Amino acid sequence: MTSKENICSNDLGYTLGILLLRLWLGVRAFQTGIEKFAGSGKPVDSTVLVDGAPNTYGLTETTATKVYAMSNYNGVPAPLYDKFINEPLIPEFALNIYNVVLGPALIILGLTLFLGIATRFSLFLMGLIYTSLTFGLILIKQDAGIAWLGVHIIMIVMALALAKYNKFAIFKKW
Amino acid sequence: MDFKLPSLSRREFLSKSTIGAGLVLGAPSILKAKASGSPGDDIRVGFIGCGKQQEVLFNAMVNIPGIRYVAACDIMKARVGRTFSAIKSRFNYNINRYLSAEEMLDKEDLDAVFVATPDFWHAPHTVMALEAGCHVYCEKMMSNTIEGARSIVAAMDRTGKLCQIGHQRRSNPRYQFVLNELIQNENVCGQIININGQWNRALSSSQDIVSKPSILPEANILREYGFNAGADHTLSLEELRHRFLNWRFYTELSGGPISDLGAHQIDIFNWFLGTQPKSVMASGGRSYFKDREHFDNVMCIFEYETALGSARAFYQVLTTTSSGGGYYETFMGTDGTIEMSEREAYTNIYKESGADSTKWDELVRRGLLKKESVGVAAGGSDAIASYESAPPDKYALPGGMSKQPHTPHVENFYGAIRGDTKLTCDARHALESEAPIYWVNPAANSHEIINFTEEHLHA
Numbered sequence: 345m346t347s348k349e350n351i352c353s354n355d356l357g358y359t360l361g362i363l364l365l366r367l368w369l370g371v372r373a374f375q376t377g378i379e380k381f382a383g384s385g386k387p388v389d390s391t392v393l394v395d396g397a398p399n400t401y402g403l404t405e406t407t408a409t410k411v412y413a414m415s416n417y418n419g420v421p422a423p424l425y426d427k428f429i430n431e432p433l434i435p436e437f438a439l440n441i442y443n444v445v446l447g448p449a450l451i452i453l454g455l456t457l458f459l460g461i462a463t464r465f466s467l468f469l470m471g472l473i474y475t476s477l478t479f480g481l482i483l484i485k486q487d488a489g490i491a492w493l494g495v496h497i498i499m500i501v502m503a504l505a506l507a508k509y510n511k512f513a514i515f516k517k518w
Numbered sequence: 519m520d521f522k523l524p525s526l527s528r529r530e531f532l533s534k535s536t537i538g539a540g541l542v543l544g545a546p547s548i549l550k551a552k553a554s555g556s557p558g559d560d561i562r563v564g565f566i567g568c569g570k571q572q573e574v575l576f577n578a579m580v581n582i583p584g585i586r587y588v589a590a591c592d593i594m595k596a597r598v599g600r601t602f603s604a605i606k607s608r609f610n611y612n613i614n615r616y617l618s619a620e621e622m623l624d625k626e627d628l629d630a631v632f633v634a635t636p637d638f639w640h641a642p643h644t645v646m647a648l649e650a651g652c653h654v655y656c657e658k659m660m661s662n663t664i665e666g667a668r669s670i671v672a673a674m675d676r677t678g679k680l681c682q683i684g685h686q687r688r689s690n691p692r693y694q695f696v697l698n699e700l701i702q703n704e705n706v707c708g709q710i711i712n713i714n715g716q717w718n719r720a721l722s723s724s725q726d727i728v729s730k731p732s733i734l735p736e737a738n739i740l741r742e743y744g745f746n747a748g749a750d751h752t753l754s755l756e757e758l759r760h761r762f763l764n765w766r767f768y769t770e771l772s773g774g775p776i777s778d779l780g781a782h783q784i785d786i787f788n789w790f791l792g793t794q795p796k797s798v799m800a801s802g803g804r805s806y807f808k809d810r811e812h813f814d815n816v817m818c819i820f821e822y823e824t825a826l827g828s829a830r831a832f833y834q835v836l837t838t839t840s841s842g843g844g845y846y847e848t849f850m851g852t853d854g855t856i857e858m859s860e861r862e863a864y865t866n867i868y869k870e871s872g873a874d875s876t877k878w879d880e881l882v883r884r885g886l887l888k889k890e891s892v893g894v895a896a897g898g899s900d901a902i903a904s905y906e907s908a909p910p911d912k913y914a915l916p917g918g919m920s921k922q923p924h925t926p927h928v929e930n931f932y933g934a935i936r937g938d939t940k941l942t943c944d945a946r947h948a949l950e951s952e953a954p955i956y957w958v959n960p961a962a963n964s965h966e967i968i969n970f971t972e973e974h975l976h977a
Binding site: 387389391392393394395396399401402403404405406 | 691694884885886915917918
């Protein structure tokens with residue numbers, strides 16, 4: 345095997361590596377943003393079967409369906425919002441802006457990463473979002489969540505390090 | 519040739535006809551014979567008492583078809599107005615408003631009446647409505663005295679009218695399923711030896727009710743309606759209004775917490791065991807609300823003799839704490855425990871480790887139970903093996919009820935009026951179940967066990 349073939353082989357690995365990181369981080373951000381629009385639809389009642397036949401008592405089993413709607417949107421989940429609002433280092437107006445921006449930002453950055461549009465810039469912005477989330481979790485002492493976001497940051501840094509091998513992209517500048 | 523028949527209400531017809539007396543007893547069969555589906559088939563309904571419980575009942579029946587709301591009465595004008603508005607906004611028609619039940623029953627042609635007044639008025643209003651030819655749904659307790667409750671049974675028998683008592687769990691499909699299928703048919707509990715029930719309420723839910731004075735009845739009205747009963751001095755307007763809003767605190771007006779809250783659940787003890795208790799011992803105190811006439815906390819033990827052996831039922835009603843998981847009735851047997859509650863969230867079923875697993879697995883397979891989790895020992899360094907029992911597996915009912923808790927009971931009442939079904943809790947059966955409850959406060963006051971005789975419990 346020649347040294348040229350070795351270089352090509354290494355490049356292919358890096359190219360696939362950045363592609364995988366882009367896909368993972370893109371899906372992770374995009375679907376997280378979409379889920380902020382999820383809520384419960386109208387519950388559906390079905391009759392409970394006993395011995396294979398509808399029970400005679402009228403017992404029902406309620407199945408809640410999941411629906412997506414603009415009206416369901418919560419950028420910061422309500423339990424976290426209630427905690428953040430009481431934090432002196434988080435002004436209410438800033439929290440409200442963050443609440444509005446977070447979901448769309450995750451969706452847009454997820455899409456740009458997935459499609460390869462300004463990959464390095466997208467990765468950097470995504471890293472800033474995860475850093476801001478880390479700040480909030482530090483205040484409310486959610487160490488497990490902080491560690492989980494730390495893993496995301498490591499993956500983003502790895503993707504930035506491999507950015508020069510980013511071949512399957514729509515817009516490579518930035 | 520045109521004929522115009524004279525306008526005559528059914529009540530006028532019954533009272534004026536020479537055969538009216540005979541038809542009164544036959545009235546249920548007349549109602550049963552009516553063709554369904556036509557507007558004339560609507561059950562004409564009136565309300566006596568328009569407070570909170572009437573609101574609960576009305577909300578439970580708003581989706582039941584075939585009802586025509588006709589009239590409502592309450593001595594508090596604002597409450598009647600609220601009922602009028604609720605019906606107007608929901609159904610877009612007007613009802614007639616009264617301040618007197620007698621006047622309403624005299625003037626209106628009603629098929630059914632809902633009595634949701636203070637406990638000490640249940641019996642007079644129910645008897646009055648039954649004798650006016652109406653079927654009656656009366657809130658529990660039937661009365662603040664056992665004599666009052668007996669007068670309802672007598673009036674029901676005398677008039678031949680239906681009288682449903684508001685022990686709504688009796689019509690709840692979850693309760694019916696547990697009793698008929700799990701306890702009676704499948705005997706999942708084995709021998710039920712102990713029962714434990716409670717209704718614990720936080721202090722915040724046990725405070726005095728207050729209202730804007732300008733909408734409350736005047737002193738002469740409150741005296742006329744007996745809100746001064748048992749007072750040892752002439753009550754001021756403020757005192758009378760406190761009694762009007764907080765009648766549950768006064769011994770002459772209600773049975774207190776054991777009656778308000780305990781009656782629902784002690785009824786389940788008797789219903790599920792299929793028998794009345796043999797005795798009661800009780801303890802109670804005005805431990806926090808020292809100025810209230812009734813006990814704020816009561817604990818009692820009923821002893822039963824069932825076909826399988828003796829059993830004991832402990833019940834507590836506490837108005838100073840919400841601890842202990844709200845309200846439930848737990849039936850503890852040798853094979854399993856069923857923790858029932860009107861709230862699905864408080865309902866759990868447990869299999870003893872020694873019970874036949876094959877049988878329980880089969881119940882799951884057939885759809886009678888759902889398995890939730892396998893019992894896991896708590897463990898820890900403080901556990902001493904010889905003290906511990908193997909943890910029970912946890913199960914759940916296969917389904918729930920997709921209606922408000924009172925709706926099936928009201929549906930049963932209307933169904934019985936139409937002749938489609940039998941009442942699940944008529945006054946006679948209700949009194950058989952309620953009778954022991956009337957003796958809890960006397961037992962707590964005397965600190966003596968009351969061994970029940972026919973005299974204590976008969977209907």
